[in-house]
Amino acid sequence: MTLVLAALALVLLPAAGAAGAAEKPSLTLSKSEAGKGGDITVKGEGWRPNALLMMLVCGQSTPADGVPGGTNSCANDSGRAVTTDAKGAFSKKLPVAEPPKPCPCVVHVATVTGDKAQADAVFAVAGHPVKSLPKQQGGGKLSVLTDTRLEGSSGVLTWFGAPPSRTFVFTVGNVGSAPVKDPVFQVGTSHGVFAPQWEEQQWRGTIAPGKKAQIKLPVELSAGAHGDYLVSLKFGGKVLAEQPWGVGRPWGVTVFWILLCVVVPAAVFRIGMAVVDRLRPHRRRNRGSRPAGRHRTGRIAELTDRMPKLRLSQGAVAADEAARTPRTKPPRETGDPSVKDTATHPGTLPWFTPDTDPGSGTAPAAGQLSAPSENSPTTKGNT
Template structure:
């Protein structure tokens, strides 16, 4: 019998269970010891010796020689497994699967002496992925998102292969829907292989358009089946509103200051004003310039003829009607004309002095 010792161990990962074999190669009829660490306390672990890397499920395993081990309070177990000829040729593995708990699975390679070795058959059967647990969106919004940058998250989910064939580099579809609208799908490929009966934790990036806000729904689809959906509430980018508000205040102020500077530069200046302080002259120095400018403008204006006011009309003269049987001098209401002095042309009447 070969010397005992931990010959091969499953790759350890932080927070994940591990297992190792006491032998790397064993003959039929001997035993190997399987030691596990980091398993959930109180769970039961099933040990099976399988051929063809367990392609096709437990049909390639020596189910009659399988063993069950109980995990202790420290998360470890130790169990001897008989080395028998599996129904399929090697490459062979010892499959370690948690029956209850998180259902973790590990495959530990083992070479069996005098057992035939053949090439792995072409993978056949159907792959069927299903969501197990852990659907969530990871990530937070940064400062740039507050100013309209595209929000982004990581869609994380644990999927299991319930079919009889492994899934290699599966292509998923990530859909984003805003409110009641239909989702927009985008294909994303996950690098890795999910063997039959195993599960894997996948993370796929998802991003929205710039300035997006409101209630969104992120969906995961494999083939024609939607596996999971997760709501996503995106806040309004108030930084954009603040930016436009400041822009509406700064630009008019800058234009006003620029216009005032141009007007101040191109307006005419006098020697007295320039000697008196240039741009920052007093009010007294600016008055002559303003008067001269007003006179120049007035001189260029067209002459408007003066408007003559109508003269007041003379009151109408009233005349007294003269009756036909009165002479003008003896008409009623008229005073007799005073006697006039005799003129040279009209001598006095004879007989009168």
Template sequence: MSGGTATTVLALSALFCLFLLPVTVPPASAASPGSAAAPAAAPSAQDPRIQLSAREAGQGGTLTVTGRGWRPKTLLTLLICGQNMIGGTNACANGAGRAVTTGPDGSFHRDLPVAEPPKPCPCVVHAATVTGAPATADAPFTVAGHPVAPLPRQDAGGRLSVLAPPRLEGSDNLLTWFGAPPRRRLVVTVGNVGSTPAEDPVFEVGTSHGVFAPQWEERQWQGTVPAGRKQRIELPVELPAGAHGDHLVSLKYGGKVLAEQPWGVGRPWGVTLFWVLLCVVVPAAVFRVGMALVDRVRPRPVAARTRGRGRTAPHAPPRTPVAGRHREARAPGRTGRLSGLAERLPGRGRAPAPGEPEPPPADGDAAATLPWFTPDTAPSATTAPPTDPPTSKGSP
């Protein structure tokens, strides 16, 4: 019984060792130097860095820049920048920059001319990759004779980002139809992804038309956007007077464009209507004024008759001699009748004697002449006198 018990204990011990063997072997193999996990624990490649041959140099000198830890066969740019390059490449002497390509081991050696950057010192030599994954490195440097100024205070406000697409609210009115500046409200929902609240943030609103660059204007929003919260913001937008067509409204904060919204503005047809009416009314008014002047200065028929009173009218037909007057010499007996007829006519005096010139017509003679009598149809011209002389009374 004791021998069987001992055999059972040995069998159980062997089974226990077999179950524990897979559990204890992996930790031992992971800790061994020749295991496959050893390379994963090896330290990573060193970060890119640059070294300068001198810490200070004047303008016109030469500076040697040495770099290590860069990617092989990578194109780099070397620049001297002011204000520790917090304003980007705008603070660098870009005209005096140099380009260099790293070797197979990721190192380079390049001479850089010393130039004064557009911003005051403290200055740095800035190296950055042109292609591939971005990588940068800076080294402090002093440009002798270049002014030194404190660094500008950075905004401690939060970081804002747009959470919803922006939209334009508002509509045109009657004045806009006649060329008044179109106005809208840019409504956007932003969120503060920073660790500090943004108090009274200053945005930049830009409007552009076609291929032209945006015209930026600052718009300050009164309020606070707490850290990790979102806020609805409204900013006014205005275009120039008479603007029409397709425009683009952009929103910028902290030098970064947050959102863009297209804006289609209709044509101000009231201005077109005004010019059409102006082109019609002005010529019509000028024509009326000209016709009034012509009507005032042209001669009138009544005035012509008044000036010609007292003399024969220029258009009056020439007087023809009356046949009866030549016959008065042959028929003296008719002289009395013609003289009496002339006396009875209105506006007429005595008949002229034979051979006496005819007197000129008096004033009102044209008005006194009867309309049914003309020089050719006068009674003396149409009626022939009798050839036989009248007989006196009592003659047989």
């Protein structure tokens, strides 16, 4: 009995898991019609647990056709974000606003990150104009048959801020009754929750009814772009495919700015020091290289040279020369009285001129005055 129950459990569990995986997200509105300024309560079930969703009121849309004009036909300024619980359900109020396109209108809910999922519920905006959906021209109708992909890789220039580029590759088939010649696709790129920026690109060729073709369209972002982007493909007003694109940060630009912030201040400092050294006075540089003592001595000698010269008498000049003459070392005491001490008894006194020195043995000339001697008799005036 136990083995039978275990076998039944193994059979039923995969079936239950498949049923849960096949469950599609659904929406329920508290009101089917409301005017601008009011609000409605939106409830959802069957969504991915803990998923971030965006709720919008969109015009020119039906649940069968979805939102052919993309989020450009939705009231983006009044949208609300909501996060599902662990069971994939949510309930939140949404303010009613008039979309940029006329009705028929829907409440559009789609995932922001992760696996793409969306759901629409019919809603009427009271007082908003109503216009029938545009009919598709021709009998041809394209549909994406296989998964889309982005081919290509980033080069060295992209690491330094060059625009990232890829090739959007997808396969479409003509499920209509008429051939499609030179179809014009719209390729849009969006970042985060912002609306995509659409760009028209024409593919040259003809796709017959029941045939398929592989199409490659270039996609390029702006310079310095980085982060998570979404590439969307639209044809005939309907979004056919979406492909996520993760763009790395251009670290080369960051390294360049860091080096610039280091090199420029260093260069400015070196230039400033060179200018200061060039403008510094030459005399000040010479003085700075001299020692302090020599600097003062030079200043005193310079001032002395600038002082007025004094004329001295012949005796004063001789005395000055005697004073400047270096004294010789006195001889040793030998007991010889004939040896004279020339250091203690100079040959010339300050007040005698060389030709009137008493020790020279020459008499002064007639009419020349001299200092009195100690042994000379005292003379008196005329008696």
